[in-house]
Amino acid sequence: MKRVIQFATGNVGKHALPLIIERPGLELVGLHAHGPDKVGRDAADICGRSEPTGVIATKDIDALVALGADCVVYTSQAEMRPQQAIEEICRFLRAGTNVVGTSMVWLVAPQHADAWIREPLAAACAEGGTSLYINGVDPGYSGDSLVYTALTLAGRATGITVSEICDYGSYDDAEFTGVSFGFGTTPDHTPIMFAPGVLSSLWGGQVRSLADVLGVTLDEVRESHESWVTPEPIDCTMMSVAPGHVAAVRFAVEGIRDGQPVITMEHVNRLTPITAPDWPYPPDGRLGVHRVVVHGNPGVEINTRLGLDGVDHNDGGVISTAARAVNAIDAVCAAPSGLLSVKDLPAAHADRVMW
The missing domain is CATH 3.40.50.720 (NAD(P)-binding Rossmann-like Domain)
Structure with a gap:
């Protein structure tokens, strides 16, 4: 006990x-x-x-x-x-x-x-x-256990992409997640998550750790981000967002070798499905997925969905x-x-x- x-x-x-x-x-x-x-x-x-x-x-x-x-x-x-x-x-x-x-x-x-x-x-x-x-879950499971499982099925890996694609609209956490991601702010505002070096500090360790496991020497770890501004009002559990304010974000931390990303950990997070319609969505009409894609031979994709049988995907997370x-x-x-x-x-x- x-x-x-x-x-x-x-x-x-x-x-x-x-x-x-x-x-x-x-x-x-x-x-x-x-x-x-x-x-x-x-x-x-x-x-x-x-x-x-x-x-x-x-x-x-x-x-x-x-x-x-x-x-x-x-x-x-x-x-x-x-x-x-x-x-x-x-x-x-x-x-x-x-x-x-x-x-x-x-x-x-x-x-x-x-x-x-x-x-x-x-x-x-x-x-x-x-x-x-x-x-x-992320950082965590998707960037370690899920990747390791996928790699056991690969004959050769030429690239790895770890993704969280999730609608945060039903997540009641405006105070931390909302503020950190910059939801509801104007696009000229830089939330703490997107201050220089923060993304790399949070996800870069898993990128480097995975490179260690693979025996890959990275030239650098690079971060990027972008925001999507809503043209119409949005009202969801997370918050209400006025027109002209941020309602979706997309970011990535990449391990670069020979000028090309070989290990990528990325997020696409939106408030309700109507936002950022040109960005990736989870498969099968779901609202959230944690995905690993191993490019190479034969190529492997594993999707994890949290929250089944009526459990909200954010509660599942x-x-x-x-x-x-x-x-x-x-x-x-x-x-x-x-x-x-x-x-x-x-x-x-x-x-x-x-x-």
Whole structure:
């Protein structure tokens, strides 16, 4: 039985929490929340379950560290406050508690993370004899597990394209995703995602990591982006967008060899299907897809669709992101100390998903 703390109850954490409560072999022993509307409430109440757990949400990190849990599922938004998040994670690692997480996405490929991120966390792992694993859907699964699977079917690869093509209209996250992507802004505004170097910092690590796996030497990693402006009002769950404002974005991070892109990680994200009609759409009328195409011999394409049987595709995305962390708990607790990537875990690390 693994004793687990859930850290944060936002878009991803609210889905990780019931997975921990329900999963055989996991025991929820602590819950971190920040908002006054959640602190002091039972974990079951926060995630909509009827049977109380006896675990009460707190913002007292010292009390959570003192629990001596086996693992923390860290889903607190970290990219906008990295130094604070690093310190929070380090406190658990130093105290002997492993951490799996979905934020701090620079660490999806930890060997390529900047030293100011990597070094304090690696030192905390060494001090506590613990491990840290960060992953999700994208960055994460689509750029590692899905690509590795596709490559096992290739006789020779001449190019790889990893794509997220997704309608974000039903995603209720204007505060972070909307702001970061620049949705609803005028086209002369530069959102944080498109500031020079940001795209490469977030996806470039996976591009370089994949090049390492393939034994390919890249000349450079290049980023590009563009926005689409709506000519008519758009109203969706994410936000309302006035005419003349951004309602779709497209960007890519490319690994270049001999002047040509050989590894590309790209996004096409729109608010409702009417936007950016000339850009790619998911197949079969779906609203979201994570796709890998391996060009070469024989050529391979794998499409992943999250959310079936009436589950909204954006809800499917955050549930799968939460599952990506929860499903790794046992493997991470058993792994050697240090910063882990998906290559350091067993290929099948989804124990007890069916019960």
